[in-house]
Amino acid sequence: MSHQLLKGKRGIISGALDENSIAWHVAQRAFEEGAKFTLTNAPIALRMGKINELAAACETEVIPADATSTEDLENLYTKSTELLGGKVDFVLHSIGMSPNIRKGKAYGELNYDWYQKSLDISGLSFHKMMAAAEKLDAINEWGSVVGLSYIAAQRTFPFYTDMADAKALLESIARGYGYRFGKAKKVRVNTISQSPTPTTAGAGIGGFDSFFDFAQKMSPLGNASAADCANYCIFLFSDLSRMITMQNLFHDGGYSSTGISEEVIELMKKG
Ligand SMILES: NC(=O)c1ccc[n+]([C@@H]2O[C@H](COP(=O)([O-])OP(=O)(O)OC[C@H]3O[C@@H](n4cnc5c(N)ncnc54)[C@H](O)[C@@H]3O)[C@@H](O)[C@H]2O)c1
Numbered sequence: 001m002s003h004q005l006l007k008g009k010r011g012i013i014s015g016a017l018d019e020n021s022i023a024w025h026v027a028q029r030a031f032e033e034g035a036k037f038t039l040t041n042a043p044i045a046l047r048m049g050k051i052n053e054l055a056a057a058c059e060t061e062v063i064p065a066d067a068t069s070t071e072d073l074e075n076l077y078t079k080s081t082e083l084l085g086g087k088v089d090f091v092l093h094s095i096g097m098s099p100n101i102r103k104g105k106a107y108g109e110l111n112y113d114w115y116q117k118s119l120d121i122s123g124l125s126f127h128k129m130m131a132a133a134e135k136l137d138a139i140n141e142w143g144s145v146v147g148l149s150y151i152a153a154q155r156t157f158p159f160y161t162d163m164a165d166a167k168a169l170l171e172s173i174a175r176g177y178g179y180r181f182g183k184a185k186k187v188r189v190n191t192i193s194q195s196p197t198p199t200t201a202g203a204g205i206g207g208f209d210s211f212f213d214f215a216q217k218m219s220p221l222g223n224a225s226a227a228d229c230a231n232y233c234i235f236l237f238s239d240l241s242r243m244i245t246m247q248n249l250f251h252d253g254g255y256s257s258t259g260i261s262e263e264v265i266e267l268m269k270k271g
Contacts, residue, residue, distance in 0.1 A: 007034035015094030123169030178246035188245035219253030
């Protein structure tokens with residue numbers, strides 16, 4: 001269903017690896033809503049993923065960029081504005097990776113070099129993306145920047161280890177840069193705190209299936225899907241949300257406000 005909510009808008013969408021990726025759904029919806037945008041991902045992911053299929057379907061191009069590299073990010077904005085014919089109106093940061101989670105390291109046994117990688121890829125890169133845009137003046141006034149977060153930034157989920165710290169950093173950067181960009185250019189910056197979602201990054205977390213089911217049972221509306229998340233991103237990119245900034249917005253079917261549910265009580269019953 002299209003309302004042409006993004007007609008005339010230009011954007012950059014990072015993080016689409018395959019059709020499960022949240023960013024994949026965002027790209028499909030942004031295209032339906034009339035936006036023109038470029039896609040980007042880490043050079044290594046371009047070799048593994050199917051992003052070129054998505055680019056063809058969205059009538060666009062892929063510009064490789066490692067989100068930890070300021071040089072790559074500046075090139076991304078320069079090429080995107082050239083290709084799209086002007087400054088961008090929206091940017092999606094849909095990037096996360098923790099080598100410690102990949103290797104199954106417990107929180108007390110983190111490899112600190114990897115920890116720094118997790119923070120750099122999953123948190124700092126959000127800052128770098130905005131700093132590069134600011135330097136090149138690549139985002140239009142009233143533009144919208146969105147990052148994807150998880151509730152482990154506020155509450156402990158033992159298997160989320162250093163990604164929890166990276167998400168706390170990401171959400172803090174949304175406030176810090178949201179203030180700066182709001183004052184300078186009326187650009188808004190928000191994070192969406194999304195339900196567990198079966199994607200490559202999601203399924204890499206230890207115990208993912210169990211906490212997906214738990215969240216499903218705890219949320220009165222059930223877990224929000226990647227497609228639902230894409231709709232929320234479209235709203236945040238659109239002019240309908242122009243006074244929302246510096247927020248971490250829970251998009252989780254009610255999970256974050258639920259203490260316990262009847263379904264979970266039922267599961268806990270003895271005998
Ligand atoms: N899946 C979930 O349960 C869930 C829940 C809440 C938030 N999120 C967040 O959503 C975002 C998107 O993840 P997803 O679930 O769609 O998984 P995904 O694995 O499909 O996407 C993660 C993307 O990050 C990219 N990436 C990794 N390192 C990069 C780098 N150095 N430079 C540029 N890109 C890089 C990957 O190539 C991949 O495309 C992440 O920030 C993730 O933490 C996911």
